Amino acid sequence: MKTFIGIVACLAIAATPARAIPLPKPEDVTQPAERPQLARFISVFGAAEPGDAVAELDAILGELPQPTQLRGLVQFFRASALRIDKPAQASEAVLESVRLLPGYSAPLLLASQIFMYQDQSGSAADYVLRASRIDPSIVNLLDDYEMAGLMTRLSEVNDKRRLALVGERLLETGWTRGRSGTISRMAMAVIEERLSKGDVKGASALVPRIVSPASFRRLLGEKSFAPIRLIAEDWAGQRLEKQWPIYLEQTRAEWEASRSAEAALAYVRALQAAGHDRTMVAAFLPIFDQPIDPDTKDADDLIFIVAPLADALARLGRWNEVDRLFQKASAIWPAGSFANALNVSGNRARLQIYRGNFEEAVKQLNAALDEANKWGGQVNQGASATLHLYRACAFEQLGRATEGASSAAIVISRGRVDPSALANFHLCRNDVAGARQALLEGLKNGQTRSEVVNWLQPVDGRTFDSGFARELHDRASRLRNDPALLGEARKYATIFDWPMNAAAPTEGALPE
Numbered sequence: 001m002k003t004f005i006g007i008v009a010c011l012a013i014a015a016t017p018a019r020a021i022p023l024p025k026p027e028d029v030t031q032p033a034e035r036p037q038l039a040r041f042i043s044v045f046g047a048a049e050p051g052d053a054v055a056e057l058d059a060i061l062g063e064l065p066q067p068t069q070l071r072g073l074v075q076f077f078r079a080s081a082l083r084i085d086k087p088a089q090a091s092e093a094v095l096e097s098v099r100l101l102p103g104y105s106a107p108l109l110l111a112s113q114i115f116m117y118q119d120q121s122g123s124a125a126d127y128v129l130r131a132s133r134i135d136p137s138i139v140n141l142l143d144d145y146e147m148a149g150l151m152t153r154l155s156e157v158n159d160k161r162r163l164a165l166v167g168e169r170l171l172e173t174g175w176t177r178g179r180s181g182t183i184s185r186m187a188m189a190v191i192e193e194r195l196s197k198g199d200v201k202g203a204s205a206l207v208p209r210i211v212s213p214a215s216f217r218r219l220l221g222e223k224s225f226a227p228i229r230l231i232a233e234d235w236a237g238q239r240l241e242k243q244w245p246i247y248l249e250q251t252r253a254e255w256e257a258s259r260s261a262e263a264a265l266a267y268v269r270a271l272q273a274a275g276h277d278r279t280m281v282a283a284f285l286p287i288f289d290q291p292i293d294p295d296t297k298d299a300d301d302l303i304f305i306v307a308p309l310a311d312a313l314a315r316l317g318r319w320n321e322v323d324r325l326f327q328k329a330s331a332i333w334p335a336g337s338f339a340n341a342l343n344v345s346g347n348r349a350r351l352q353i354y355r356g357n358f359e360e361a362v363k364q365l366n367a368a369l370d371e372a373n374k375w376g377g378q379v380n381q382g383a384s385a386t387l388h389l390y391r392a393c394a395f396e397q398l399g400r401a402t403e404g405a406s407s408a409a410i411v412i413s414r415g416r417v418d419p420s421a422l423a424n425f426h427l428c429r430n431d432v433a434g435a436r437q438a439l440l441e442g443l444k445n446g447q448t449r450s451e452v453v454n455w456l457q458p459v460d461g462r463t464f465d466s467g468f469a470r471e472l473h474d475r476a477s478r479l480r481n482d483p484a485l486l487g488e489a490r491k492y493a494t495i496f497d498w499p500m501n502a503a504a505p506t507e508g509a510l511p512e
Helices: 004-013 034-045 050-062 071-080 085-102 106-116 121-134 136-141 145-154 160-172 181-194 200-204 215-220 221-235 243-258 261-274 276-291 297-315 318-330 339-354 356-379 381-397 403-411 419-429 432-446 449-456 467-480 483-489
Strands: none
Touching: 034 050, 034 071, 034 200, 034 419, 050 071, 071 085, 071 106, 085 106, 106 121, 106 145, 121 136, 121 145, 121 160, 121 381, 145 160, 145 181, 145 261, 145 381, 160 181, 181 200, 181 215, 181 221, 181 243, 181 261, 200 221, 200 318, 215 221, 215 243, 215 449, 261 276, 261 297, 276 297, 276 318, 297 318, 297 339, 318 339, 339 356, 339 381, 339 467, 381 403, 381 419, 403 419, 419 432, 419 449, 419 467, 432 449, 432 467, 432 483, 449 483
């Protein structure tokens, strides 16, 4: 998350003549009686940390009792300083800033970030849209992580309307900071919305914006995309054989050009999808042998590489290296230090389950859930629910299901919005009938149907190198061949006889 000083940079943008002004210059909106407060307000910008600024901003605010634009500026900077440690106060401050600074985009953009990390994705999306209407170019202050996070949170609540609105707006305004996966998700959301309105031409125009093979498989398979299937097939190939080299080469080139952690994550995801575990490990495991400063922007993104890298090692059976990776990552990003540290502690606990270390998994998951509760809305609902899924599964395997009943209840209660997670919980319990029913119910629901179709598509044979992981993989494979499920799914989609990475280049065939 951006620091107080980072957000102060918005003021410098105000001097750029070629674009709308995101914030007014303080001296231009200060009334004569507010001159003493203006001088103190400007002096606050020397603060290096939010805590150094809050007390002085509070004092200045107390001396500005009228609804003036200078008060709106003070509230803007208070909101920025408060948003991590005191999100409720930050919300109040930014809403007042929005009211007192109408026509300026920066308060709206800050409001979108604050509300997203309070898990209010609808409000966050609305503020992004409002900001972009005032100043389309301001969306380029949003990086891929922030927009991917917003898309994920909107998806978790099945808010397809806002997904399409945000996607369309950023695509048409020329958002420059999106990576392949996020751009593909946005394009897919807009395509789906346009087809629902009969706009085949508009939907077709967005096919070239898609890079992700997973998105193309949806276009080839789901009947709701039938009007543009041939266009997608011509672009990506019948088995995605045209798209795989494009996807891998683009993400590799972006990584080699910038060597940024954000580009690294995009390339890691491409290698993971292609099944190129050895390439991923060779390219990215050595990064964790070097000193990493957790206070840098690169480190903010690098944390997301830990889980896919650990998964690749686990599939290769290199469990000792999994342990060492998590030990190093835990030292860089200690549990409880900030919300995203859960990407280390939570995934470490998850892999304990696949190794069959259920007692240790429960211990680590309890700690991770305490950590998630501490951060509130900064941790999205889906992430917390996933921790509960694994906790309930671990207790099932220990024969102590009653101790995990509260977690199981959360997974079951979310079955209507996340049927795949509920099916996975039933598979952990070896309740094939329960898993089948969860997926059948998901197919009946237009909001979750695509997720279930994706679950039912064939996967490659890779899984973690452990007995319990292979057992779960076998249970899921049998369910993917269930005649009742396949019959229902084929009403809505083609279930292919090949996994998504079937036509991906053989590992080592491309200059990775």
